[in-house]
Amino acid sequence: MAALALPIARRAPRVAGIAGIARVASAACLGARCAPVHAHTLTVTPGGTLTFGWEFAPWVTALLCISLALYVIGFARLERRGTHGRVARRAHAAAFGAGWLTLALVLVSPLATLSGALFSAHMVEHEAMMLIGAPLIILGRPLGIMLWALPHPIRLALGRLVRTRTWTACWRRIAAPIWAWSLHAVALWAWHAPELFEAAVAHPIIHTLQHTSFLLTALLFWRGIVGEAATRRGTGHAMLSLFTTMVHTSALGALIALAPGLWYPSYIEPTRMLGVDPLQDQQLGGLIMWIPGGLAYLIGALVVAARWLSEGPRISQQSRWPTPRADRPAFKEWPR
Secondary structure, X not given: OHHHHHHHHOXXXXXXXXXXXXXXXXXXXXXXXXXXXXXXXXXXXXOOOEEOOOOOOHHHHHHHHHHHHHHHHXXXXXXXXXXXXXXXXXXXXXXXXXXXXXXHHHXXXXXXXXXXXXXXXXXXXXXXXXHHHHHHHHHOOHHHHHHOOOOHHHHHHHHHHHOOHHHHHXXXXXXXXXXXXXXXXXXXXXXXXHHHHHHHHHOHHHHHHHHHHHHHHHHHHHHHHHOOOOOOOOHHHHHHHHHHHHHHHHHHHHHHHOOOOOOOHHHHHHHHHOOXXXXXXXXXXXXXXXXXXXXXXXXXXXXXXXXXXXXHHHHHHHOOOOOOOOOOOOOOOOOO
16 A cells, blocks of 8 residues: 555646546446445445445434424424425425435445545535535424424423524634634634545544534534524625635635645545546535535625525615605704
């Protein structure tokens, strides 16, 4: 492994060419021999062909099923209570369904298995989780709807808990825009450090911690932008968070894409066996974070700005000074 990594690490920096990207993109269709290393399990048929099947990890499958069941039950109970807010509630349900489906495809589909062999596939997995699944889940207003799936005594107990002074103080601190932004940024930069990323690739438990931190910090980040906490007063914070996140994630993607050598040597063996150049695979992964990932944050900032501009005239109309009544003088005369 070290002898193979040394000549690759000494190569001059270059951006992946069209031919190299094409080889990376078609790697899932190539047959090869590969040992089942990494946190994801790669399956080799008796004929020596590498296959990327569905990966139903027990805890991932259980959490996905429980979250979907709670949302469906809560949504059904709210639908039976009346028609008030039904249109908005169904729009929220559609957003949650799309976000849930995105997470399910990312975590259990062949993409999850392929990410054990290609760094670029791993980047697609992370970006889809944080930039598609997380905001759609937040748009679905999951907590309020899931609460209705619980028995009445449990709902009351949870209501008393979230109104306690300790819980309120902790939640306000964690959900503050600066804290949500900071936690998300730390998770992104820390887990892409070579040592931690290599540990996550090699050990399933650390890999689970990596995905959990990505998802939770992304949910917290998007809550202040598209969730119930998004208000006109917080538009400036939302736009600043999106633009600065676009800048630092693009910088991280550029560092990975333009690195002169390999950051993650664990991918050398599987990519070689797939007929893909390891450095080109790393460059493609960096480009995925750099360009599509940065563009997603930019689009989010533009949507927030459009929402702020569209709400401006309506709020100005509501806050206009009332017209004086005709039966009452607009001002009092000074006494003579």
